């Protein structure tokens with residue numbers, strides 16, 4: 361699996377998720393076997409580049425390459441400038457967001473809504489590819505199957521995007537209108553794969569090794585991308601990669617391995633966000649990880665009350681050390697998906 365000149369270790373990717381796939385989470389996922397991790401979206405609005413939120417999103421210190429940054433916006437020139445801004449800050453691949461139900465900005469809808477306005481969508485792609493070409497930076501596209509059930513234009517956009525120089529296309533098997541409701545469908549992803557020569561990545565509702573294999577078989581896609589199923593269970597990435605490579609199921613991780621990884625993850629959080637925000641933003645990751653485990657709900661309730669990093673870190677460490685006394689391997693927990701109404705609608709575009 362290759363994007364431009366970047367050869368990836370496997371074809372199992374973690375999906376960009378605003379508010380989730382920050383640098384610490386991307387590194388956690390890479391450590392648990394993700395072949396590729398794209399950043400949370402970065403706004404194309406220049407006036408927001410210097411906000412703490414955006415500058416943290418453009419910080420790639422210590423991140424293993426290739427560093428891929430997703431940009432979002434509604435104006436071709438601004439998107440081209442945003443691409444160069446991020447390339448100057450270390451981005452090696454630029455991904456254009458046409459997949460996320462983002463909010464309205466400047467009287468235009470961004471993200472997957474761009475699929476409704478093909479000339480605008482293609483204008484953005486053309487401008488971003490032209491801006492990245494002198495830097496030798498490949499441009500990729502993430503989109504949905506279309507605007508609504510009657511307007512599934514993913515194949516048309518994919519063909520045009522390829523002609524404009526896009527080097528990989530990810531398709532989430534839902535329309536924009538669907539949001540996160542219903543089930544992802546894979547026929548449209550298969551049609552996109554059949555229509556282009558660049559690598560195609562299948563995304564949507566992949567939550568097990570068997571599902572990943574079935575989606576690859578149904579679509580002919582080159583890779584799978586996993587979002588919500590990696591929340592609190594980042595090792596699903598290596599489980600899927602192992603299964604695709606060998607046909608065998610990997611044993612769950614050792615509790616002590618998860619313990620080490622989560623404690624490092626928490627420290628990364630505190631370092632990136634500072635104590636106040638870091639403690640708060642780490643809560644969801646801890647909650648996801650212990651959901652369904654004995655004592656997990658009590659830990660989650662306790663964590664929500666703790667405000668200092670030391671106390672949070674220690675509470676998690678004590679819980680996981682105790683778990684390791686009774687379980688060598690990670691116990692089966694409730695599979696979790698972010699409910700549709702909890703998916704973050706990005707505020708900054």
Ligand SMILES: Cc1cc2nc3c(=O)[nH]c(=O)nc-3n(C[C@H](O)[C@H](O)[C@H](O)COP(=O)(O)O)c2cc1C
Nearest residue numbers: 375376377378401459460532564565586587588704
């Ligand atoms: C919390 C959350 C935030 C998301 N943010 C983004 C984003 O910034 N950019 C994007 O292209 N997709 C975003 N998505 C969509 C995911 O990348 C993915 O396409 C979608 O969740 C379907 O995959 P899944 O069923 O494996 O979760 C987000 C999804 C979630 C749950």
